[in-house]
Amino acid sequence: MIIRIMGEGQYRASEALCDELNQIDNRIVALVAEGKTEEYRAELTKLISEIKERGEAVEAEEILESDIIVPPEDLSLEEAKDVFSGSGIFED
Amino acid sequence: MGLISRMETVFKAKMNKVLNRMEDPRETLDYSYEKQLELLQNVKRGVAEVTTSKKRLQLQRAKLIQSNEKLEKQARDAVAANREDLARLALERKAALQQQVDGIDREIVELEKQEEKLIASEKRLSTKVEIFRTKKESIKAQYSAAEAQVKINESVTGISEEMADVGLALERAENKTEEMKARAEAIDELMEAGTLEDLTGGRDDIERELAKISTQSSVESELARLKAEAGKEPGKAKTPEEGKGPEEEKEV
Numbered sequence: 350m351i352i353r354i355m356g357e358g359q360y361r362a363s364e365a366l367c368d369e370l371n372q373i374d375n376r377i378v379a380l381v382a383e384g385k386t387e388e389y390r391a392e393l394t395k396l397i398s399e400i401k402e403r404g405e406a407v408e409a410e411e412i413l414e415s416d417i418i419v420p421p422e423d424l425s426l427e428e429a430k431d432v433f434s435g436s437g438i439f440e441d
Numbered sequence: 442m443g444l445i446s447r448m449e450t451v452f453k454a455k456m457n458k459v460l461n462r463m464e465d466p467r468e469t470l471d472y473s474y475e476k477q478l479e480l481l482q483n484v485k486r487g488v489a490e491v492t493t494s495k496k497r498l499q500l501q502r503a504k505l506i507q508s509n510e511k512l513e514k515q516a517r518d519a520v521a522a523n524r525e526d527l528a529r530l531a532l533e534r535k536a537a538l539q540q541q542v543d544g545i546d547r548e549i550v551e552l553e554k555q556e557e558k559l560i561a562s563e564k565r566l567s568t569k570v571e572i573f574r575t576k577k578e579s580i581k582a583q584y585s586a587a588e589a590q591v592k593i594n595e596s597v598t599g600i601s602e603e604m605a606d607v608g609l610a611l612e613r614a615e616n617k618t619e620e621m622k623a624r625a626e627a628i629d630e631l632m633e634a635g636t637l638e639d640l641t642g643g644r645d646d647i648e649r650e651l652a653k654i655s656t657q658s659s660v661e662s663e664l665a666r667l668k669a670e671a672g673k674e675p676g677k678a679k680t681p682e683e684g685k686g687p688e689e690e691k692e693v
Contacts, residue, residue, distance in 0.1 A: 356558050356610035
């Protein structure tokens with residue numbers, strides 16, 4: 350699966366990694382609904398660092414469309430309400 | 442509209458604009474390439490803007506540090522002059538200024554992060570644009586208009602997403618630098634006026650008081666020196682032989 354982290358490029362993620370990312374994504378949805386800013390920020394940071402550490406960076410020479418778009422790390426809780434709702438950014 | 446929805450909207454709009462524009466699909470490649478080059482120029486300008494904002498904040502920080510050092514010296518002088526009240530005032534103002542410095546430090550760190558990300562985005566886009574240029578020439582050379590359509594869609598979709606992403610990152614960076622600029626301008630104006638009264642209260646009164654103390658003490662020491670040269674004890678009445686009237690006693 351191709352994941353784009355906004356402003357930071359694209360990564361290839363295995364299915365196993367996507368399953369783990371989906372769990373973090375679901376936690377973020379719950380935290381955003383509860384308005385827990387600090388916990389939400391920590392989970393979003395974790396989601397992004399997991400993709401960077403365990404995904405494989407797509408070379409700049411490749412021109413590909415992404416399957417999933419992950420918002421930037423500085424996304425405010427207010428902005429997150431639009432992004433992390435329902436099933437989040439990863440389909441359950 | 443959420444950030445990702447906005448990005449998708451921007452990206453689809455860009456793509457559709459490109460793909461539906463030309464009669465001959467191969468011409469869309471040239472049009473898309475032109476748009477990419479325009480965006481690259483904008484990104485370069487955006488990076489320069491962030492760098493300028495960062496330098497400006499660094500200069501401002503240096504000025505505030507200078508003001509801080511001056512207040513520190515004033516506090517020392519006030520202590521030496523046994524004016525704990527003035528020393529306290531100077532130190533209070535120094536603390537208020539330090540808060541401004543800390544705020545600027547945080548902003549500089551944030552701008553540095555943005556600068557790094559934008560530079561990396563510019564490099565990525567620049568590479569993709571170059572790859573796109575090669576692809577488009579190969580598509581134009583090798584395929585008929587109908588066959589080219591599939592290849593064009595693939596290339597345009599990928600690069601449009603990249604362009605939408607970089608475009609939004611640029612927009613966010615611009616919004617942040619605008620906010621910082623407004624605050625920096627307010628501090629600059631106060632500094633140019635030679636005072637940071639709104640942040641720290643006036644400092645002139647401290648300087649006046651210290652100058653007064655310094656003047657008083659130099660007057661007293663000069664007087665003491667003159668009296669010593671004249672061989673007179675302070676407060677002692679002069680003799681009539683010295684051809685002067687009775688000397689007034691002076692408080693030293």
